[in-house]
Amino acid sequence: MKKFLLVDDHKIVRVGVKHLLKEEFSSCMVFEANGENTAIDILKKEKIDFLLLDLNMPDSDPISILNFAKTIYPSIKILILSMNDAETYAIRFLKLGVNGFLNKGVEESEIICAINIILQDRTYFSDEVKIILAKSLQGQSIDNPFEKLSSREFQIAKLLVEGKSFNEIARVLNISPSTVSTFKSRIFQKFEIEGNSIAALISIAQKYNLV
Numbered sequence: 001m002k003k004f005l006l007v008d009d010h011k012i013v014r015v016g017v018k019h020l021l022k023e024e025f026s027s028c029m030v031f032e033a034n035g036e037n038t039a040i041d042i043l044k045k046e047k048i049d050f051l052l053l054d055l056n057m058p059d060s061d062p063i064s065i066l067n068f069a070k071t072i073y074p075s076i077k078i079l080i081l082s083m084n085d086a087e088t089y090a091i092r093f094l095k096l097g098v099n100g101f102l103n104k105g106v107e108e109s110e111i112i113c114a115i116n117i118i119l120q121d122r123t124y125f126s127d128e129v130k131i132i133l134a135k136s137l138q139g140q141s142i143d144n145p146f147e148k149l150s151s152r153e154f155q156i157a158k159l160l161v162e163g164k165s166f167n168e169i170a171r172v173l174n175i176s177p178s179t180v181s182t183f184k185s186r187i188f189q190k191f192e193i194e195g196n197s198i199a200a201l202i203s204i205a206q207k208y209n210l211v
Helices: 011-024 037-045 062-072 088-093 110-120 127-137 151-161 166-173 177-192 200-205
Strands: 002-006 030-035 050-053 077-082 100-103
Touching: 002 011, 002 037, 002 077, 011 030, 011 110, 011 166, 030 037, 037 062, 037 200, 050 062, 050 110, 062 077, 062 151, 077 088, 088 127, 100 110, 151 166, 151 177, 166 177
Parallel strands: 002 030, 002 050, 050 077, 077 100
Antiparallel strands: none
């Protein structure tokens, strides 16, 4: 019996996806989490086979959830289901080991198709992601500065853009505020941002659809 975990802060999304899963896999168990803390608690208690993960949730870091899940269950399947821009996120998360990346706006049939393909130990590439991968192989997406960031730098850049303080970021990522400050300096250096203008970082993030 398959065990699915839906991690999304919107209940209506969880209800809809749960209904799809129950229709396709009648005997499956579906657990729900509205953020990182609940997701981690469930992963500690249940051997989850398949994780469906949103990328934009309050006080939650999807990379931390992903890393925790893969650490305790190396064979877990992970599908990103998010409204976030695939151009900025898809390749990064595929490199981190997810098995597919889908926009929430796709047809229900494509979600089920992706899940079934991933359950066959394959990676699901939507048409959108195929185009992005092709551009990447041709060197057409190098101009995106967020591609220069490490996973930790990317996490912190995203949280800074969301308006989080050093202390809030430190709490979410379980690091010290001074470490956050160090990473912020590295990010600003890579983006060639002078001074401490978060507005400049937000402007870059908007240009590349990070927000």
